[in-house]
Amino acid sequence: MEQLEQALPYTNMNESSLMYFKHPKRSVKLSLPVRMDDATVRVFQGYRSVHSIALGPSMGGVRLRAGLNTHECEVLAAIMTLKNAVADLPLGGAKGGIDVDPTTLSSAELQRLTRRYTSELVELIGPREDIVAPDVGSDEQIMAWMLDTYNENLGNNTLGVVVGKPLPLGGSYGSKGARGHAAAGVTRRVLEDRGESLKHASVAIFGYGDVGRQCAQRVTQLGGRVVAVSDSGGGAYDSSALDLDALNARRDASGTVQGFATALSPAELLSLDVDVLVLAYDYGSIHAGNVQGVRARYVVEASNRAVLPEAERALKVQGSVVIPDLIASIGGVIANYLEWVQDASNFFWLEEEILNAIDARVLASVNAVLDLARAQHTDLRTAAYALALEKLHTASELRGVYP
Known part of the structure; x- marks a missing residue:
């Protein structure tokens, strides 16, 4: 609140x-x-x-x-x-x-x-x-x-009634990887808006599950360098860039990234001096107790509420930019919406059509937030909240109060 x-x-x-x-x-x-x-x-x-x-x-x-x-x-x-x-x-x-x-x-x-x-x-x-x-x-x-x-x-x-289902049961292409894929695209767009580039940027990913893995792959495709990842079992670090194919093979075989490249703990990953820190684990990954160690210039909430309010205030003071969950993890809700629409119409689109639709909607949403933040001279989370609240206010006013 x-x-x-x-x-x-x-x-x-x-x-x-x-x-x-x-x-x-x-x-x-x-x-x-x-x-x-x-x-x-x-x-x-x-x-x-x-x-x-x-x-x-x-x-x-x-x-x-x-x-x-x-x-x-x-x-x-x-x-x-x-x-x-x-x-x-x-x-x-x-x-x-x-x-x-x-x-x-x-x-x-x-x-x-x-x-x-x-x-x-x-x-x-x-x-x-x-x-x-x-x-x-x-x-x-x-x-x-x-x-x-x-x-x-x-x-x-x-x-x-259910989205994120297997394809044979009415699921959709792009559903599983949409959040991580979009988080990378959102990061690139925000950096571009600030006159910077994701290309050659160093990226650490906290939480190497489905979201983190897809984000890492997309970051690499966009020219970024994924230098560290972590999961519940540990972490892996390479200052040049991790070999994602070998890393994924290791994780598929052992269930963890621990033991690949240079070992580091998840807590150590959060304090790495990198351009971009992607939070793809869970609620409250950065909080008052660990925020002082964070040195990334951009912190990306690829999971909901990954940065708690007191920690976000501290990050602003030290000059780090938080790319909030309301745009950073938006790919997942868009993919779920498209699956729901397909189920309702019983008409299913091709994979390329789905991925293009997700990318287009993500870009439109991020641009709207960036435009509002620029016009009002405010941060990205405040702009995203304002954009959402205005839509909710309009809908509530139109509906009125039921007697």
Whole structure:
């Protein structure tokens, strides 16, 4: 709310429409009893928060993460509302998931938990109500289980309730790699706007999962030098540039980048003296406790809320530019939107058409934020917030208040 209120002077938003933003439309907490492989029953906690439907049905990820709670879901749902608005999509924001470390469960246990979670939400989700997507800890397989459970419960075969699905189940080309691919493109555009270039720039990537990997590949294609990456197992560093083909082969074989090139810890990666630091791990990667070590000139939020507010204030003081999640990770929501549209029409585009559509929409959104930031002499996050809030204000005013 602190950062949101900084954007209010650049909008026409009034107290009435601001009230809609301050309070999520709906948050639910679920008790999920699941029979484990050893025949015991364990009860997990599940969550789903719908923040806004002012612009259209809500859409947001399902995360499987130990320690997940209602507050985290509500914060991330609000960010999804803003991100969809910045991307000019007819969608609101949502977020949910389960308090669990999925790596501690067998495949059968994970499937039973996923299906139980979906069954509890079946009357609240839907292609015209609330669309679910992958997030931290979930993937195409989990989306496939959710799709099947939803349709088994309702006795139909609706595809658009879930996005990020496998291709044979109504998924879309470009879905898996869109966020990382777009984060690199957004970075290039922001640097160009400031008279700089991504070509030959040194780049470190914190979080080498699907998003980080795709970002690294796109950065390399655009002429940048990926000098360091890290995952939960460790990190790898080469001051010239990492050999991504060899690095990916190593990670595919061992499950980690640890042991490739010069070893470094994830914490050490955050303090490298590089041109660009890409955050592709999770919420709160840079916080008050570690921000003083960050030396990158540009910090890119390829994951939602990767830089916490106090840390962002410190980065501004030291001269680092934060490229916020509302534009840096926008490729994912655009890809999800395009999959949803294809499912609704039952007409699917070619891979080249999808990638071109994602790139065009990402560029339009970033340019709109850059133009507003320049016109109002403000930072990128404030400009992105202002752009989104103005769209939400207009929609709320047009809808009015239901008696």
